[in-house]
């Protein structure tokens with residue numbers, strides 16, 4: 001009996017791959033493997049639960065325990081299409097540590113474990129990814145990254161219709177596809193996405209858009225303050241003394257921590273009491289998730305340009321590079 005591990009992202013593609021693998025290898029040991037970044041749309045969980053139940057395949061869920069915005073807060077960085085290791089830290093590192101080194105993350109959960117046919121489902125396993133023709137450019141990096149495991153991408157090599165598989169199991173597609181998103185990732189708020197993507201988020205999920213606009217805004221304030229306090233370009237004799245600097249950094253962290261961990265509606269300090277992310281006078285240009293003409297383009301700028309009927313680049317979709325970047329676990 002051979003082992004097969006399907007990287008199950010919660011997208012239609014991964015369901016199609018799971019069905020194909022089960023049809024090809026009905027008597028083998030197959031596991032659906034989902035690395036949860038804890039920032040997903042609720043409907044993604046409905047979809048993966050329905051898939052594991054109806055395909056009668058075990059689902060293993062691993063998580064690093066924090067989401068991308070919390071990771072950025074911990075690192076005091078704002079990610080964008082050019083920099084950012086959220087998928088590397090929250091997905092690749094978690095899965096590579098587990099599959100290549102046998103190291104489990106803090107958070108592990110099984111669903112339908114009774115369908116597991118052998119306890120050792122890793123040795124000599126073939127790994128499967130739901131990469132289609134439109135993402136073929138990602139294939140070489142993924143194959144190289146997962147060596148020595150053999151990797152297969154059935155959607156590239158075989159004629160598989162994702163929507164037919166949905167019909168076969170009577171599973172409703174994740175709601176993000178209904179809204180027009182091309183991926184079911186991070187509840188439509190991928191920090192590497194572009195103008196067209198965020199415009200769609202504003203149109204279809206205004207509450208989510210409002211919240212990510214606020215989070216970007218407060219993260220900018222936090223990161224700017226952090227950079228100011230730790231700036232090592234200041235002449236040595238004018239720098240903040242080490243003990244005061246440590247106190248300031250601690251206060252800064254305390255001011256924002258509850259907000260980014262969803263325990264408070266707003267950061268405690270550093271915010272003008274009358275201020276909000278949408279207030280035109282509160283403007284910090286230096287950092288942003290999106291870039292336009294290689295310059296920071298904050299979500300609030302897009303918000304105003306859309307409100308004012310200005311032109312934005314709807315073809316700038318960008319977004320998820322999850323599992324593209326190489327990650328090699330270290331001993």
Ligand code: SF4
Nearest residue numbers: 086185186190191320
């Ligand atoms: S979808 Fe985007 S924000 Fe979410 S983990 Fe992947 S790269 Fe990061």
